[in-house]
Amino acid sequence: MAPARASHGKQKAHNDSSRILKRKRGQDELSTLAQRVDDLDPKASIKNFSELPLSEPTASGLEATHYKTLTDIQSRAISHALKGRDILGAAKTGSGKTLAFLVPVLENLYRKQWTEYDGLGALILSPTRELAVQIFEVLRKVGRYHGFSAGLVIGGKSLREEQERLGRMNILVCTPGRMLQHLDQTAMLETHNFQMLVMDEADRIMDMGFQKTVDAIIDHLPKEHQTMLFSATQTKKVSDLARLSLKDPEYVAVHEAAAAATPATLQQHYVVTPLPQKLDTLWSFIRSNLKSKTVVFLSSGKQVRFVYESFRHLQPGIPLLHLHGKQKQGGRMDITTKFSQAQHSVLFATDVAARGLDFPAVDWVIQMDCPEDADTYIHRVGRTARYEQVGRAVLFLDPSEEKGMLKQLEQKKVPIERINIKANKQQSIKNQLQNMCFKDPELKYLGQKAFISYVKSVYVQKDKEIFHLKELSLEDLASSMGLPGAPRIKFIKGDDTKERKNASRKMTQLSSDGEDDSDAGGQKKPKKNDENQVRTRYDRMFERRNQDVLADHYSKLINDDGTMVAPDADKGGEDADEDADFLSVKRRFAAGDAGLDQAKSDSDDSDDQRATKMVQIDGKEPLVIDSKRREKLLKSKKKLLKFKGKGTKLIYDDEGNAHEVYEMEDEDHFKARGDADVQRERFLAEETERTRHADLEDKELAREKRREKKEKRRARERALADEEAEEERGAQLLPFVGDDAESVASGPEEPTRPSKKQRVSAESDDESEEEPRPRKSKSKAKKSKSADPGPIETLQDLEALASGLLG
Template sequence: MAPARTSRGKAPKSSNHESGRNLKRKRGEDEISSLIQRVEDLDLKSSLKNFADLPLSEPTARGLSASHYKTMTDIQSRAISHALKGRDILGAAKTGSGKTLAFLVPVLENLYRRQWTELDGLGALILSPTRELAIQIFEVLRKVGRYHGFSAGLVIGGKSLREEQERLGRMNILVCTPGRILQHLDQTAMFETNNLQLLVMDEADRILDMGFQKSVDAIVDHLPKQRQTMLFSATQTKKVSDLARLSLQEPEYVAVHEAATSATPSTLQQHYVVTPLPQKLDTLWSFIRSNLKSKTVIFLSSGKQVRFVYESFRHLQPGIPLMHLHGRQKQGGRLDITTKFSQAQHAVLFATDVAARGLDFPAVDWVIQMDCPEDADTYIHRVGRTARYERVGRAVLFLDPSEEKGMLQRLEHKKVPIERINIKSNKQQSIKNQLQNMCFKDPELKYLGQKAFISYVKSIYVQKDKEVFNLKELPLEDFAGSLGLPGAPRIKFIKGDDTKERKNASWKMSHLSSDDDDSDAENKKDKKKDEQQVRTRYDRMFERRNQDVLADHYHKLINDDGTIAAPDAGNGAGEDADEDADFLSVKRRFVAGDEGLNQGDSDSDASVPEKETKKVQIDGQEPLVIDSKRREKLLKSKKKLLKFKGKGTKLVYDDEGNAHEIYEMEDEDQFKARGDADAQREKFLAGETERTRQADLEDKEVARDKKREKKEKRKARDRALADAEADEERGAQGIQLPYVEPIDLGTPPPSEPESESEKETRRPSKKARVSFAEPEESEEESAYKRDKSKKSKKSKKSKQTEPQIETLGDLEALASGLLG
């Protein structure tokens, strides 16, 4: 017999698999229990230098090693130790010191020790103030946690809400912005946060300020009270109210640089330049042209300023790639710009404060703050884009003379060392004329410049620190000219407290009235002062800001400094005459209505005849002198002449046809002679009340008569319709009606005579019903009328039907009757 073969069935195989799974599960439990024990035994006072010294899980250690993170910074070594033990953290450290890993490593470790799975729901929520910072945190999380089995998601604005809703319920870790996550908490049904273990806020001082206050309070209301909370920022908040809002329980304040002499990295060189506001663009352009082989971030106050400076500099072509970043851009464009700038070797990025916090642009050489930051904390975050991770960096702050004193005091209070530097005048370049030329040729660029000007002024106006930001001390007209604008745009809130008075001030038209006959010397002086305020079209032309963009012939009229061009000495003309045949040459320049036009220049203008003047009398007012074409046109405008006419009066005519004013004041003595004012008022009110009552009774009587009249008309119309229908039915059945003599309805039945009082009180209706009585007719006339009505097609059917024609004799009788 053949030996029996050993069975290789499924039972032994399954038992081996179960034993393997059990061993793997037991090994994992032993590893987690040993990891928990190592965390409990961790000494918080010991200073650790490497990540390998921390009690970390194997997936986290592999992720850190693969991402080339080996040595810890000060904030990482102190914050991670406390966070691993489950304590609430308030972490404060300088920019570029590695705060991102200080909270990502505890998030991964705490969820790993709890054996968190997809079925457990959301375990950690990380809030970021800007989308760019949220993307950066998410990328670091993907690198460090690549060997973990957690599911992580990025929830920011600018993407489809429905796609996020479908995947949100399966996420263990979420990196998000406050506004977007609040939208999901309110609208997404399957999104639950009951099992949340950790809440992290990066740049916590920015998230907890007034901009996100309502959103953060609403988010915290959705989260459980029992959780671990970690706040990280370069300028940490210590307000008790903020900590109470987040339900922090005995937080550990980790401030590694609190005792440092500077709040910024020691490798950062910080300087400031005192530059008047109209010269800031020239200084910025000169700096960019002098540093073409560097990587620069330039901060401005508003997105409209960023757009204008970027567009104008792009037209000027400085010779280096230019980029711009602000909050009004679409999310895809913002992500592309941050990626391109990170990868670029030499570039310039114009940005608002959306790029001021947390963004890690590698190898940034310069940080230029063209506009003064709102406070010292914003300054610290801005300059933190350079000199990161022990690298060298430089920062320059542009300050207006009115901002210098206050801003330096606030920086000194925050332990920010900064030195003043001066600009070399030989390297300063002016782009004012070029900007004027571009704004004149390109209306869109001019529109951007106007919006940039308004947004800058508003950003200064809304600042709380009025010691630094004083709008009245800024030369706004010159600043508008430096942007290439012909003048400063009007802004309502600049006028100040006297806005109402200026709005209600009367229009000064004194220059249109002449006082030639006035011989008083003081009046003549006042009149000359008023006449000097009149601006002709030549004055407006010479006061334009963008003269260089008009045409070459304009240089024949004015000098480069804006003064009137001197006459050519070789042309043989007088002092005030310009006989050159150039286009648009101006021979004389004078103020309209000036009396002394020909007094001081009799030699030069002897050939010019004196204009004839005439006076026009208007409604008894002072005579209006007509000595120019402009005033001749004034006589043709009724609207403008109203200002020189007196106030009109409205007249009414009484029953006798006499005209008098609509309102006439009664003689006071006659009024008092009639009695006390209160008694007269009561008498007048009583009379008016009685008159109103009588008028009401009359109106009611008239309304009653109209209603009765309408009712009678309706009944008569219904009876007529009923009779017509009955006649039609009888005619259809062939029934002949007997002839009935017509009844005279014209004369009404006799009634009792009315009294005179009844005739006066009764009012006639609007349309009186008039009826006429007809004389009696003979039988032949009535028969003739009946025959005539039968022939007419448009008349109504007669009450008598036509006789039936049945035999030939009937037809002959009818024909003989018709023929007479």
């Protein structure tokens, strides 16, 4: 046994020595790496990742993901970040800002030998969920050889599951709202050793209203930590935040010295197209570029959904996707994945997709709606021409938006050229949209919501040099979307009311002389009876009311595409003739319709003339009976009611005269009684006096009821008192009465019997509030008394016993 024990001791000593050597080798590597970082010159130009003082796990992760050369923002920011300095970075979209902060995060935690027991070490904030997911995926690829634990914290997932795992996380990629919720509620989240805070797209985080949330997050963190802010554009809010949370930051601005704020490989154009023609232009563009990958930006989620549903029904021949903030998180993830993997596709999106998202090989960026400012334009076009690849962007501008938007783009160093649309390739989808909205009420509802959301997005814009709501032809826009008319918008109506109220009387009279009706944008509606305007079949359709309630015969007359059903030529005989002549007078009206009361038929056939007769109905115009159908009408009281007119409800006064329920007084009689104000005061005085008298009568009636109630209560009390007195009198006579019943019956001194009426009334008053007792029949009562006389207590009991003995 001894040799085995000795060998075991040698093995243990060998393991200990190897562990000590490994630890010593790791300490030597860390000290060497720290020395290399101290010797690093931040101003030196570095082109490859191999020249940076990086750890072995980070270098292996970068090599595995094929990152070799540094971009401008990476070469300038990583050097300062490795030394632990705060950074305020600004660079063009698609310039590689994600690696500029992920590499320092991994390196700083590695040099401090961070473990899962040290708590949260780094926090990366993102304005949108999609960008947070993208950053997390890059972190997983680059940091695959590190031993850190990383987590993704965004909305739309289970809060409890995240709370159970957050205590073991070293790096968190998150959105501001959900992170603040965890900092407030999750007890396992330790931040006392916190090291680094990173904010990607910092200006967007401030613009989206997260400023208070970010301030609250910073309050939860220790004061001593490294902060890095990155964005394609810097705003005043970002500089304010930098003064609060950054200490002596390094401002790394790559594009300031550049000639343009956008990549040089990006071709930028704009098209001046009126607002009602934008949908036609977009459809024509998609049809002309079926072998491309396109992102189309709109201003609201409701517009995205309407355009997506409309184009999906029209089937342009290319896969369509849509992305907006109202979708569930799982659906948004699936859509971004599908679009990233697709070779040819069109993505309709809001500004949710405008920041930081890296879709590979995007050919076109179309901005159908004008962006709110030049910064938003820069971020939108940044979805293409990424990493020095080629891309193209087109901006649709209304003539009223051209001057102001071009001025802003020029100030931001954005080169853009105007192009024209080829007229021979322009296609119109107005009639198709009208047809679809007419058949599908849900699509029409989506169109109305999209219209309102677009008008609201223009109305709330702060830059009034670009957005002029009253110069937009909103009625034509609604028509181009397939809507029967522009929906009413409350906030615009309120502004018009204010202007009319503040306008002078002369202008009000001039406007009242003209046409008062106007659409939502202040444009006058065209008159319906305008002879110069060409009215199509669709115009007449949309003038109908209750469009979704159709008669049964309508489906037999209209095809699915809205065209009339052609008459069946194969049918012969009488049926075919009747179908061809279904609009004749004889077949036009059914019995009971409004056309029945017309005087005569316009038929010129002398063979069809019948002997006509006139029927007088309650003083109305005579009803012409010239066919068997109308003769049958006379036999139906229900159908004749429609020709008798509506009845009037009568009420009768005290004298028996009939009056209608509501009668209008003669105006002359009303004026003869005096001025209206005087009559009103007199009427109010009379009504006040009548109300006062009615109140006095009600009070007197209430007093009378209380008086009667009090009298009844006193009567009951007197009856009870009499009852008690009689019982006491009977009790006083009991000691002188013998046990022999005969002596009692023949005794000379018989006491006076109490009055039965008083006893009955007293009992009824006392027992009225109690439950009624069941009554026994007289025969049963006699049998029970004769069988069991019971104890003799009162004089009545003695009398009952005596009467029983005497038979």
